[in-house]
Amino acid sequence: MTLTHSASRKKAIRTALELKLRRAKGIRLQEFLTELMKVIHGDNFQPIGTDYSRGDLQCDGLLQNPLTIFACYGPVNAGANATEAAMKTAVAKVGTDFAGALKYWSTLKVWKFVHNYVEQPPAQIVQKILELRAQHSAIAIDLFGKEQFEAALLSLDAETITELVGDAASDEDFRALQPSVVLAVVDSTMKVVDHRQAPDDAPLEVPQQKLHFNGLSAHSQDRIVKGMQNAARVAKLIQDHQDPMLESDLAGAFKGKYLELKAQSLDPDDILFNLYDFSAGGHRTSAALDAAVWSLLAYLFEKCMIFEDKPVTQVAA
Template identity: 35%
Template sequence: MKIEVDIFSNSACISLLSLQAANVSTTFTFASRYFTRFPRASPVITSEQRYWWRIALELKLRKCSGDAFQDFFSTIMASAHGSDFVRVRPFGVVGDKGCDGYLQSTGKVFACYGAINAASDKVQYLIKKMDEDFAKALKALASIMKEWHMVHNLVDGLPADAILKLEALKQANKAHVFGFIGMEGFEATILALPLVKIDGLLGIAATAQDAQNLQTTELRDLVAAIVQATDAQPIDVSTIRPVPPDKLDYNKLPGHWRSMIAGGWQNAHLVDQYLRQHHDTMIGERIAQRFRLRYQYFKAQNLDPGTIMSSLYEGITGIGLVPPARQVAAQALIAYLFESCDIFEVPPEKAAS
């Protein structure tokens, strides 16, 4: 018996000769292992996958704006609902009638607001958009609209004025259901999908097995890229202080970033060992100085801890989907910097001691 399985494209096939039925599934598992690096024995999402995917989602939302944000939302909804979800695009002078997507089975109309860099400072523009988009939808889609939802990429939260505006719309239009869809809604929808679809949307997440097999080559490449981008500057060679156990709590980092840092501590000593053995004896201090300055720069802009963490992480990995081996290397480097007190704040009583 000869079986051909099309995996990645029309030309990519695996031929299996004279296999018993019981062995076929084994071969499929092997193919999956080759693609994902480690097998997924269970569809249950692990805590490691959850925080890596939440990090990937946060970075994606912060970077998506305008049409790109609407496309990302539509792709997620199509993955979750299939043909029940209808993508909407403006056509000529008729526009989109205040509708950026429609779920047929429930009569949900979606209006998207993708701010540049997930900025929340354009409050009046957001309020005006909510008013105008709902008014258009109410006028043009009254026969099919049962619910109206504002979809946004404001990762750090909505302005209070937007909440008040939605409540005003509810009170004035009690025949309709209203709501917001933000990062939490994106996360719930995406993580309810089959794992292969989550991988397609957010990339493959590093597993506990990946974390136990830190690739030195990935760490080397990250360190080299950081050093290459570092401008000549005075180096602070002050003694590295032990990390206070409550530093994570004190800095009020979002849960997924706290989990990521805590998960990286198992490899922080490997980063320290690599830097100590490097031919450039000052490389550790140069990297630490760069990240201290970047942290101080972001903090001076009054950015919240989650936004700062996102910027520091993306400064290490680069923009776009990050493969598992690089996730683990970046995680270890950030944990090392956090542990050595080079980034974020030390609780005052610990700093004084």
């Protein structure tokens, strides 16, 4: 049965999926694939344990009929800004995972390399897939990425999609921001941080190019821009709060978290998604929560509490 989703709903599903894939690094991608395949294929899909110390026979899950082996590769932040060395590792993994599948699964019919790239897969990986197809014409060899995840999700009902990827705020959800949800996000965040933060510097006016020179992806920029329509509302909620120190404590907490993440040399998007998780508190994402978190992050971004307020210049050697 083909389900019909509105254009607005499809956009929200794509947004939720992209966030899910960006966070699905390493073993999380295999776990996401398993959840999705069990819903779609039922007992025909066989999950495979993720304890690599015992060996997985180069299989991260399989369909029994026809015998289809899935191999998962989930680089950090969906492979954004991958180094040359990281790309060589990814290409090598395609080859070794396929060779292992051939060795351990003699009746193999289909092999799928599952990835979490949110852009088109790199040319080097596509080239390797084409090379394997030419060498093994009897086996269907395919990539399984964002487009395939999306097509699978869109065949499901709204409740199941939410169970799998959460819910992302639509334009309507941002316009209908719920103050109580924003305050709940703020209160739950402040409960897990040290309130005795050093007073933050006076907020600066956000530079016009801040979204660009911080190296954030188009997806991240879009979510912050969506949240910025509510920045003034969030500011008023915080300023009117019964705790007169909330604004300064909140700024200090998020600046401290940002600097902690930055010190780990994380990609800008990965820093942003960690800040998202820090705000969401591990709760399953609803549209209302998603709108509240992005609106709060946009407020902090606009007040220059998180991310850099001027381009980082390289010092000549």
